[in-house]
Amino acid sequence: xxxxxIGIAAWGLITGVAMGNSGLPLPLMVMMSLLVFAxxxxxxxxxxxxxxxxxxxxxxxxxxxxxRFMIFSAQWRPYVAAYPLRVRLAWAYFTADLNFVMFMRxxxxxxxxxxxAPYFWGGVATNWLAWQVPSLxxxxxxxxxxxxxxxxxxxxLALLAVALSLLNDKATGIAGAVAGCAAxxxxxxxxxxxxxxxxxxxxxxxxxxxxxxxxxxxPLDDAT
Amino acid sequence: xxxLEGVVTVLGLTALTVLTRGFFFLTxxxxxxxxxxxxxxxxxxxxxxxxxxxxxxVMTQGKLIAHWQDARIFAALAAGAYFAWRRSILGTILMxxxxxxPLKLGLGW
Numbered sequence: 001x002x003x004x005x006i007g008i009a010a011w012g013l014i015t016g017v018a019m020g021n022s023g024l025p026l027p028l029m030v031m032m033s034l035l036v037f038a039x040x041x042x043x044x045x046x047x048x049x050x051x052x053x054x055x056x057x058x059x060x061x062x063x064x065x066x067x068r069f070m071i072f073s074a075q076w077r078p079y080v081a082a083y084p085l086r087v088r089l090a091w092a093y094f095t096a097d098l099n100f101v102m103f104m105r106x107x108x109x110x111x112x113x114x115x116x117a118p119y120f121w122g123g124v125a126t127n128w129l130a131w132q133v134p135s136l137x138x139x140x141x142x143x144x145x146x147x148x149x150x151x152x153x154x155x156x157l158a159l160l161a162v163a164l165s166l167l168n169d170k171a172t173g174i175a176g177a178v179a180g181c182a183a184x185x186x187x188x189x190x191x192x193x194x195x196x197x198x199x200x201x202x203x204x205x206x207x208x209x210x211x212x213x214x215x216x217x218x219p220l221d222d223a224t
Numbered sequence: 225x226x227x228l229e230g231v232v233t234v235l236g237l238t239a240l241t242v243l244t245r246g247f248f249f250l251t252x253x254x255x256x257x258x259x260x261x262x263x264x265x266x267x268x269x270x271x272x273x274x275x276x277x278x279x280x281x282v283m284t285q286g287k288l289i290a291h292w293q294d295a296r297i298f299a300a301l302a303a304g305a306y307f308a309w310r311r312s313i314l315g316t317i318l319m320x321x322x323x324x325x326p327l328k329l330g331l332g333w
Binding site for chain 1: 262273307308311312
C-alpha cells in the first residue's frame with residue numbers, strides 16, 4: 001500500500017486542482033473532498049455542479065460512476081458480514097478501488113480471518129491520507145500546480161503495476177486484455193459506464209475460459 | 225448553485241459513496257448470488273483496473289491517439305517492462321515517470 005501511495009497522491013492532487021479550478025466555492029470543495037471521497041465520481045459531477053445541473057442529474061451521474069463499487073461489494077460480503085452495522089458502514093465508506101484490489105490479492109479465500117481487519121484499516125488509513133492531503137493542497141493551490149507536466153500519470157502507472165501483479169495465468173491475461181479493449185471501445189458511453197461494460201465482458205470471457213478448459217483425460221475402463 | 229443546495233448535493237454524494245460501496249453487505253439479509261457469478265466476479269478487480277488504465281494510456285479527449293509520438297505509450301511500456309523484471313510497484317511508477325517527464329517536457333510529446 002505504501003508503494004502505491006505515491007500514485008494515489010498524484011491522482012489526489014490533480015483531482016484537487018480540478019476542484020479548485022471548477023469555479024465552485026472552496027469551502028464546498030473541501031467538504032466534497034473530505035466527505036465524498038470518490039475521485040472519479042467527483043471529477044464526473046464537477047462540471048455538472050458548476051453549470052447548475054439539477055441535483056438529481058448530479059446524483060444519477062455519481063451513481064453510475066460508482067456502479068463498479070456495487071460489484072466489489074458483492075465480493076466483500078463474506079469477509080465483513082459478521083461485523084456490526086457501524087463497522088460495515090465505516091468499511092463501506094473507506095474502501096476505495098485499490099484497497100479492494102490489494103485486499104482480494106492478499107486474502108483470496110472468501111472467509112473471515114483475524115488478520116484481515118488490521119490489514120484493511122492500515123490500508124484504508126494510508127489511502128485516505130495519501131489521497132486527502134494532496135487533494136486539499138490541490139484545491140488551495142490550483143493556480144500554481146503545474147498540471148501540464150503530466151505527473152498525474154503516476155496514478156495510472158500505479159494502477160498498471162497492480163493490474164500486472166494480478167496477471168498470473170491465461171484466464172487473467174485474456175480477461176485483462178478484454179477489459180482494457182472493451183473500456184476503450186465503449187469509451188463514448190456516458191457516466192463512465194464503459195468500466196461497467198468492461199467488467200461484464202471480462203467476467204464473461206473468464207467464465208468461458210474457466211469452463212472450457214479441457215479436463216485431464218480419464219483412463220478408460222478396460223475390462224479386457 | 226446556492227450554498228444550501230451545494231451542501232445538500234455533497235451530502236447526497238456522500239451517501240451514494242457509502243451505499244454503492246456497501247451495497248451487498250450493509251444489509252444482513254442473504255443476497256442470492258449464483259455460484260457461477262461469484263466465481264466470475266473474482267476477475268472484477270483486474271477488469272476494473274485494466275478498464276481504467278488502458279484508456280488513460282491510449283486515448284486523448286475520447287479518441288484513440290493517432291501517432292506514436294506520445295510520451296504515455298513509451299512510459300507505460302517502460303513501466304511494464306520494469307514490472308516484469310523486478311515486480312516492484314514503486315519502481316514501476318518511478319520508471320514510467322522517468323521516461324514520461326523528459327519526453328513530455330523535453331520533446332513536447
